[in-house]
Amino acid sequence: MIGKTRRKRTWFVAAVLATGSLLATALPANAETGVTSSEIKLGITLPLTGAASAGYNKIGNAMNAYFKYVNDNGGVYGRKINLIQKNDEYSPQLAIAKTNELILKDKVFALVGPLGTATYTAVHKSVGIARRGVPSLFLNTGFSGFANKKNFPTSFTVLPSYAMEAKIVSQFIKENLAGKKLGLVYQNDEFGIDALGAFKAAGVKFDVTIPYTSGTQSPATAQTWVSQLAAGGAQVVVFFGVTSATGALLGVAAAAKYAPQWILGSVGSDPLTLRVLGVPTAVLNGAYTLAGNPSPNDTTDEYVKQFQEINTKYNAGTAFDDYVLQGMNLGLMTVQALRAAGQNLTRKKLISAMETKGSTFASVAYSPLGYSKTSNVGHTGYYMAVMDATGDRKPFGGSVVLYTTDSGSGPVVKSTFKRPAMPAKGLPTNS
């Protein structure tokens, strides 16, 4: 009896030791929320249904497709990424509820790519993202107010801000469209206000200025915009609004044969959304726009080529466009951030990794990343592009001329930044 017991104990101890040594060579024990030895749970809130969902509803699936690709290739230090998408319908109150659900019920490790300014403002305050220490990476909004590390210590933007965008447009107007009568149509909230402040600071004066309230855009309201713009003789019209408003404005203008030089902000120039809204993309022909990424149709770009391949295999049936490109790229950046945080993954280490290594991450966008211990700002620049009747874009002047700036009073400069190469096979190996 004694002997039997001893044998059992010896076996048990050996098994424990063996398991322990396996764990030691594979993955360390981890007590962080949302992280197990085999999985990292991430969450995203975005509009998957409703009027604001067109295009945006592809971002989460694109991220997931990229994560599946990474998971099939060993994951992140052996852990598979599990992205949970929640539909906030673009409603701040619903975004609060869904984010609470992600954090409390699903127990995600971090948020990645939460979309929308109003929604994220509400979430950050009501859910207490910073107080909980939840990393919130790559906010899908250009509101410059989030670039405040003191107020948003665990949040990191990814898009150039609307203020940067307006500063770059201002520079472009001065260099290429000086002397023309200018019109501005903008969404009358933090989105447009961000841009308005930057235009003012840059000394650009508009002859016609038309604010509109989000949700009021329609062909009927666009008719009044076009009447005001035409009456004011605007030869160049800058538009800072969402694509549904672009569709209304350009559609009505085309019917009225009012054809100024359009300059569309990065948010409102998506041809796919226009198609979904029933507006022919031909209205975009000749419009200038700002772009941070190469065209999703540019298969000569190593990022685009790799992402297209992943999309074909892991996101079958989904047309590859700017939203898919953006989603895949968010996935790529997320994986690099997770790797940079190390094998003993914690929320604090992820935030620290963003601060110390984030600026070196590979990304499809041409502009540098501004992450540091004192900055939570992601990409910092755009190039100007010309759109054709299909909605595709080519760099203005034939080649990419990248402008970089900040959201404050810093100058707009032509950048010589060289984008990091796409990791081999699209699989980061950084640490």
Place this chain on the structure above:
Amino acid sequence: MRNFKFKRSLTLVTVSSLLSLTVVSIPTVARAADPACQTANFVTQCAGTTSDSAPYLMLVPANFNGTVYLYSHGYRNNVPLPASLAAITGFPTTVVNAAEPVPGGSAAIYGPLLAKGYAVMGSGFSRQGWNADDAIKTNVELIGVFKKQFTKTKKVVAWGNSLGGFITQALAEKYPDLISAAAPMCMASDLPPLMTMAGDALWGIKTFFDPTIKGGSYSAGAAGYAEAMGDLGKVFTAIGAMQALIAADPSATKWPATSKVPDAIKAIPSRSALVLVALVSGIPMQSAHFDSTTAPPGGTPTEKLGGQLAIYPSLAALENLATAAALGVLATHDIEQQAGGAVFDNTATDYAARVSAEQFVWSSALSGATATGALLSVLAASPRAKADPAAVAKLKTLASHSGKVEIPTILFTGVADPITIAGNQQSVADKYAAYYAEKWAAAKKEGIRVRPQNNQLVLWNLTPEKYTKFTATGAPDTSGPAATGTNHCNFTTSQYLAIADLLAYAAENGKNMSGGALLTKLRKAKNMTYDRGYSAPKMKYYGE
């Protein structure tokens, strides 16, 4: 504090009937500290008055286990209301001093407690209105009366709603030797922030919709009473007018006839002004029937989004303001009479700063940044209310919360309570967290390595994600019950009984329930959330 509708007063009447059905009738008046008791159906019912003439009621089962629940009721009107205003506000026409031994006097609550061997008791208090200082003394005396009458008493646990929640928290802070555990529910805040909230809401309604509303600075005596009643009528007339305007055409920019804002402002939808009033005063943007998330049926996707983001939040603001306004007027009148002058002062208030974040979140409901700026400019330019320094000084001498408790306490509130906003509970939770940190730091200095006991359990009643309903014609349907987490002290019997169980556990064990047992208890009661990371937004008038 009361709900806008009749529900609660009806409940009181019903409970009184139930008591008389199940227990033999007893004399309603007795000498101080000398209850009149009668026993029937294994329950001893004692009634009497404390030395301040406050009526009380005790129910003690034959198998009394030594623990008694002391309940403190919420705010009741301290002046009679004309029938017309009572019908609108939901407050009774008379001042009610009746004792309330459990929430709402509900048999569904005291029944299970008595069956388990617990006793229940509660006072009606000697005066209504804001009576915290008197009520605390009354409760202390009542505990003594009970212990004298029922010598088997070992533990007293306190609980209360709204103003009663405030009283309960104060009891826990000041009399840890008398009570073993406490549960302040839907707790009112200290008076300065409470009166700021009420004052801002009334001043906002006055400024935008009817400048003849006084909103405070009521005269003494009968004249002041008449002014307050006049204000009640005017406030509800303005709210009614807003309701009619929105119902007629939510996209229209029409304003109530009583509004005197400049014509340029009247180009902005009046519902946006309503939203701004709610935001500056800290009133939540989810109400009993409007979740501010559901898109209306029908229409194009853009129209639905417009309804979801722009129109329906204003209906939530309207419903909540209607619930809060009556109490705002009554409490302002009451507190001013007690303090001897005006207590609301917004001469230095920067309303734009107060909503600096909220205006982004509710941009569509506020009709955009330009409209928001214009509405804020109206607030900035309008004559401000000035308080009487002596009255304010007196207000500050009244009971307040330090947050420091040495006995287990359980906090519970709805996150969208429009009267005692969730930030009140958060404020007390934050005070305790700071106190706890101090204690822990002091202990470490003395070489102690064991953390002090955490005596505070903070629970939340969350709202469902979506609950707005529509009729077959597409109109909003407000006929159903208020959603969980909304309205004032809108708790279910299951939730009250769960709190009672948690109190019993805390009293028995000297600490709050935790771990799996706690989570199971909360899950069974439904819509009770424990989350250390949750934090309700506090308004800037809490010093943020």
